[in-house]
Amino acid sequence: MKTLALYSIKGGVGKTAAAVNLAYLAASDGAKTLVWDMDPQGSSSFYFRIKARVRGGGKGLIGRKTELDQLIKGTDFDNLDLLPSDFSFRNLDLYLDNSKKPIRQISKILKPFVEEYDYVFLDCPPNISLLSESVFGAANALISPIIPTTLSIRTLMQLEKYIEGHTGCRAVLLPFFSMIDVRRKLHREVVEHLREDFPYLLKAQIPYASDIEQMGLHRAPVLHFAAHSRAANAFQQLWNELKVCLVDL
Amino acid sequence: MPLARLQFELPKNSKPADYVEELITETKLVRDRDLEFSRIFLDTFDWRLFDQGFILVADSLEGRFRTTWQTLYAAEILGVLTSEQVPIFVGDLPGGRMQRILRPVMEMRALLPQSRLECVQQRLRLSNRNEKTVVRLNFESYTIEDTHGVRKKLCPRIYVEAVRGYDKAFVAIADWLQYRHNLHPPVDNLMVSALNKVGRHPRDYSSKFDFKLELSMRADSAVRIILRGQFSVLELNEHGTKQDIDSEFLHDFRVAIRRTRVLLGQSKDILPNALIDHYNREFAWLGKATGSVRDLDVYLLNFEGYRTALPVSIRNDLQPLQEFLEAKKKVAQSELVTVLKSRRYERLKKEWRQLLARTIDEKPFEFLAATRVQQIADARIWRVYTIVRQKGRTIGPDTPAARLHRLRIHCKKLRYLIEFFGSLYPEKQIRRTLKSLKELQDNLGSFQDLEVQVKTLQQYSSEMMASRIEARTLLAMGVLVQELEKQCAVVRTDFVQRFDDFDSAENRKLFTSLFENER
Numbered sequence: 001m002k003t004l005a006l007y008s009i010k011g012g013v014g015k016t017a018a019a020v021n022l023a024y025l026a027a028s029d030g031a032k033t034l035v036w037d038m039d040p041q042g043s044s045s046f047y048f049r050i051k052a053r054v055r056g057g058g059k060g061l062i063g064r065k066t067e068l069d070q071l072i073k074g075t076d077f078d079n080l081d082l083l084p085s086d087f088s089f090r091n092l093d094l095y096l097d098n099s100k101k102p103i104r105q106i107s108k109i110l111k112p113f114v115e116e117y118d119y120v121f122l123d124c125p126p127n128i129s130l131l132s133e134s135v136f137g138a139a140n141a142l143i144s145p146i147i148p149t150t151l152s153i154r155t156l157m158q159l160e161k162y163i164e165g166h167t168g169c170r171a172v173l174l175p176f177f178s179m180i181d182v183r184r185k186l187h188r189e190v191v192e193h194l195r196e197d198f199p200y201l202l203k204a205q206i207p208y209a210s211d212i213e214q215m216g217l218h219r220a221p222v223l224h225f226a227a228h229s230r231a232a233n234a235f236q237q238l239w240n241e242l243k244v245c246l247v248d249l
Numbered sequence: 250m251p252l253a254r255l256q257f258e259l260p261k262n263s264k265p266a267d268y269v270e271e272l273i274t275e276t277k278l279v280r281d282r283d284l285e286f287s288r289i290f291l292d293t294f295d296w297r298l299f300d301q302g303f304i305l306v307a308d309s310l311e312g313r314f315r316t317t318w319q320t321l322y323a324a325e326i327l328g329v330l331t332s333e334q335v336p337i338f339v340g341d342l343p344g345g346r347m348q349r350i351l352r353p354v355m356e357m358r359a360l361l362p363q364s365r366l367e368c369v370q371q372r373l374r375l376s377n378r379n380e381k382t383v384v385r386l387n388f389e390s391y392t393i394e395d396t397h398g399v400r401k402k403l404c405p406r407i408y409v410e411a412v413r414g415y416d417k418a419f420v421a422i423a424d425w426l427q428y429r430h431n432l433h434p435p436v437d438n439l440m441v442s443a444l445n446k447v448g449r450h451p452r453d454y455s456s457k458f459d460f461k462l463e464l465s466m467r468a469d470s471a472v473r474i475i476l477r478g479q480f481s482v483l484e485l486n487e488h489g490t491k492q493d494i495d496s497e498f499l500h501d502f503r504v505a506i507r508r509t510r511v512l513l514g515q516s517k518d519i520l521p522n523a524l525i526d527h528y529n530r531e532f533a534w535l536g537k538a539t540g541s542v543r544d545l546d547v548y549l550l551n552f553e554g555y556r557t558a559l560p561v562s563i564r565n566d567l568q569p570l571q572e573f574l575e576a577k578k579k580v581a582q583s584e585l586v587t588v589l590k591s592r593r594y595e596r597l598k599k600e601w602r603q604l605l606a607r608t609i610d611e612k613p614f615e616f617l618a619a620t621r622v623q624q625i626a627d628a629r630i631w632r633v634y635t636i637v638r639q640k641g642r643t644i645g646p647d648t649p650a651a652r653l654h655r656l657r658i659h660c661k662k663l664r665y666l667i668e669f670f671g672s673l674y675p676e677k678q679i680r681r682t683l684k685s686l687k688e689l690q691d692n693l694g695s696f697q698d699l700e701v702q703v704k705t706l707q708q709y710s711s712e713m714m715a716s717r718i719e720a721r722t723l724l725a726m727g728v729l730v731q732e733l734e735k736q737c738a739v740v741r742t743d744f745v746q747r748f749d750d751f752d753s754a755e756n757r758k759l760f761t762s763l764f765e766n767e768r
Contacts, residue, residue, distance in 0.1 A: 030330035030343025049381035074413035076382050078315075078329035081413055118345030219380075 002246055003110060003120045005139040005171065009155050011126035013145040014178035016043040017212050017222075019123035021235040022143070022242070024221035027080035031118035034072065035082045038092070038135075039125040042085035048075045049219050050084050057088035062095040062105055068112070077224070081117075093130045102130055103168045107138035128162065136169035140249040143242065145178030145206070148190035156198065174245055176238055177205035202245075204238035207231060253411040254324050255423050258404050258435035265388035265405050268430070269371050276425075278386065281372040286310050288368045288391075289335065290440040293358035294489060294498070296452045301354050303327075304440055307335045308368070318347055321438050324408070336360060338495075357550055359495040363451075364443045366393040366403065375418050383415035384422050391439075395447040403442055406435060454485055456501045458668045468519045468625040469609050469618040475512055475669050477605045479505045484598070490539075491589050493582055496546040503543055506536045511665045515629045518617040524604070531597045538588040541581040544705070547698065548574050558732045559725060566725035569718055573709065626670035631764040633663045638757075641689075641748045646741075650700050653744070657693035664690060674763055681759055685751040692740060692747040699737035706730050 006019040019035055027033040037044035042052030050073050056066035072081050096102040110120060124135055136142065144159060146152045156175060163169050175198065181187050195201055206212075209231040211222050218225040223232045259265060272278050291305040292298045298305060299321065307316040314335050318328040328347040330336065339355045342348050371388040387410070391403040407426060411419035426432045435442065444450055460478055462471050483505040489498030510532050513525050552571055556564045588594060613619055637659045644652060664686055671679040710726050750756070 028331060030328060030332075030347060031345045032328060049379040051379065072413055073415070074411075078331070115346065118343070 001110075001114045001117050001120060002141070002249060003122065003139045004141050004143055004242075004246075005122040005124055005135045006145070007122075007124045007132065007135060007139075007142045008126055008144050008146075009128050009159060010147075010151070013126075013147050014206060014212070015039075015126070015145055016047070016123050017215060018143065018145055018176075018178065018206065018235070018238070019121045020044055020047045020215070021221045021223055021232075022239050023080060023119070023121040024077060024223050025236060025239040026119045026121075027077055028223070031079060032116060033080050033119045033121065034113065034117045035080070035121045035123060037082060037085035037123050038089060038131070039085055039123055040087050040090040041125075042087075044123045045082060045084040047215055047219055047221070048073075048082050050075070050082050052085040052087070054084055054086035054088075057086050058092045059088065059095050061109065062092065062099055064109065068109060076220075089125070096130045096134055103133050103137045106131075106134040110138060128158075133166065133168065136163065136166060136171055139171040141242075141246065142171045142173050144173060144175040146175050146194070146201070147179045148177055148187040148194070150190065152190065153194060153197075156194075172245070172249060173200075174202055174242065175200075176202040179208045180205050181208040202238065202241050204234060204241050206234045206238065209234075253419065254326060255409045255426075256324050256434055256439075257407045257409075257426050257432035259407065259432065261404055263405070265371055265390055265407070268407070268426075269373065269388055272373060272386070272425075276375065276422075278373040278375050281374060284310065284368075284370040284372065286368055286370070288366050289362045290364045290443065291316070291335065291360040292363045292451075293355055294361055294494075295358070295454055295456055296363075297354050297356075297358060298351070299451045303351070303354070304438065305336070305360060306440075318342075318351075324438065326410075335362075357495055358497050361494070364393070364440055364447075364449070366391045366443050375422070377415075383412050384418040385410040385412070386422060391443070393443050393446050401446050403439075403446055404435070406439065407432070456482065456497075456504070458671075460669070461672045462622055462670065464621070464623055464673055466622045467609065467618065468620045468622045469613060469615070471622040471625075471670075472512060472516050472519055473605055473609065476509060479509045479512070480601060480605060483509075487589065491586050496543075496550060499539060499543055499546065499585075503536060503539050506532050506539070507661070508665050508669075510536065511662050512669060514662075515666065518615045519620075519625065520618070521615060528597075528601065531593075535588070535594065535597065538585060542578065542585050544701075545574055545578040545581055548702070548705075549578065551702075555729055558736075559728055563721070563725045563728065566719075566721045567729065569713070569722045570709070570726060573713055573718075622670070623673050626666070626673055627764045630663065630666045630670065631760075633659060633666055634760050634764065637663055638752055641752060644744070644748070650696070653693060653741075654697055657690070657697055660686065660690050660693060678759060678763055682756075682763065685747075685753070685756055689747045689751045692744050696737060696740045696744065699733050699740060703730055703733050703737065706733070 004022070006015040006022075008015055016039065023033050023035045035044055035048070037052070045052040054061060054066070054071050060066035061068065061071070068083065072083050074080075075082055096105055099105055106122075113120065122135055122139065124132065142159075142163070144156070146156055160173065163171070163173055177191055177194075180191065191205070207230055209229070211226045211229045211231040214225070215222055222229060223235060226232055259268070269280070273280060287309045289307045289309070291307055302321045304319050304321050305316055306319060307314045312333075314330075314332055316330045316332065316336060317326050318330075319326055328343065330343050330347070332341070334341070336342050337359050338357075339348060339352045342351060369390045373386040373388075374382045375384045377383050385408075387408045388405065389408065390405045392400050393403060394400055409419065409423050409426065437445070441451060458478075460475060462474065483502055486498045486502040486505070489495070490502045493499075510529055513520070513529050513532070516525055549571070552567075552574070555570075556567055559567065610618075617625065637656065640652070640656045640659060644656065664683070667679060667682055667686070706726055707730060710723055713726075714723065
């Protein structure tokens, strides 16, 4: 099982869109896939038409009073399941803080699913907290969307620095450009500049596209309702590139 | 966690449409577009998936194939693959869990369409307030074509598919079908029903040896039964060998030839000696014609092992060797196909078939022909067993490899003889005789393979040099040869222990009690 965290310190950068579409692609390849919607906003759950509610809430989950197996829901797509969000997930940090060895908690919760799932996608909330540390301890890769603004450079550097100084993190950082508008000069310049400074940035980049925004209307991955669109193609390229990176993880 | 699925069989003359209408009227089920497609049941030629309680079902939908990996009896869905082509080898299946579980089951074998039927599927689903599907129902009607092209109908079935986490809807629909309409699960899996409908059954081929001989049987009669069985295996594997569907067809084809030759060799004075000499020559010719392709198959099957035996930095340098082997195999395969289309081969098959079909003479000329088979089995097995022990005991650390090779051949003879006549003896004890023999054979087989591979790789490197191969490939091959030599030395050292186990007092006692009687 490979655990892939869609993570960014910043919000609104396309984490959920990436989590939903990449998980859909993994499942389409025939891999048994689970998305864990960790964000209390519950956007992944919404996109999959699944109610954002978990029996026992975040507290039951972290304390493992609720069997995770009982909380998983099947989506409308082959091989793809979801662990929905819950509004109480806003307090996950608190629950983790009250638990023993908080950094190992996410890893422990997922342990029973090692044989069942080939991929677990963690759709993380935008912050840097105890939950992030626990995610870093569980994930094989941190897939981080970067929007091409000057602030993004700062954010990426912050994340790099944080990971370097974090002994419990075994994950590889795999950033990619997200929400790119090639008509904007600033976007083009930032992309060019960042690619020089961060050569490990993935080549595939996700455009700013109305098809992605329409996920909310269709309540489905772009690849499902607009399979031949530019956005779908970009997610496919990103997934192809990621698969190569994941081979040795 | 497999996807729960219940199946119900509808009464013979009922129409799925009646149930569909009633369900739509009484519940909030929504009807999707009907589908018509071909359903192909995939398994290896020797039914490896079926043997493990699995089945792969490929539905051909709008130019693509939706292949579901199911449990045989409960029809639960363990995984799904959508692809442009039907998967053939295990590498075509999704990496991860499906491949991890099915790789050791399928190994090198290809998936073949074991049965095919035409399916009309009426699809219903129940959605919740979010328009999320919470349960699916498929009403399926089937037709199958028999070998004469006649279309036959199978009983329609209903599949109720659970969506994980939405059990209530699943249970409600299942109850409705079970209690209100008194529907029951079918006795057989759909594939089994489809096969039965056209007069077939699963496991209609196995490379394993399972003949039941009778103690009172005459030797010539028993020999003919075994030879007929081997000829059937040979014929069944001929098409796959010609088409090179997977390497096991040729393997089984060759084993049938070897078993035939061993039995012919042990049938002196049971079958006419002139006949034995003639067919031994002919089957030796056939066996030799298959040798090159098999050798190359073995190298190609081992190739991943060769790669991983090398340091990571030079693994890719070995790639030209794979291409060289594949090109060589193509030539050898074409030569083999020529042999299998030759008049000599056709004549051999025709005459051999006629000979095996002949009824046995009441008063045979050969003086052992009418002897009780067990008497012959005892004598032959005991003799070869004694040879194996004698030859094995003379092998020391400096014995030339050729003598280990000869011992390997005697072991093979002993193994085949025990398998041929095993049904005449207590099953449990026969299994025990084979256990240590198999381990000894594995050791001798590995030694022989490694020895030959070292020599052949050296020969190949000379051939490849002539085609201006890069130096780094030759270097990688050199490292590989060293590695194989190391492995060969380890296997050779292990021989002592393997032979001691075979030659143990306990094993001697077992062989004596089973076979020494009539000596």
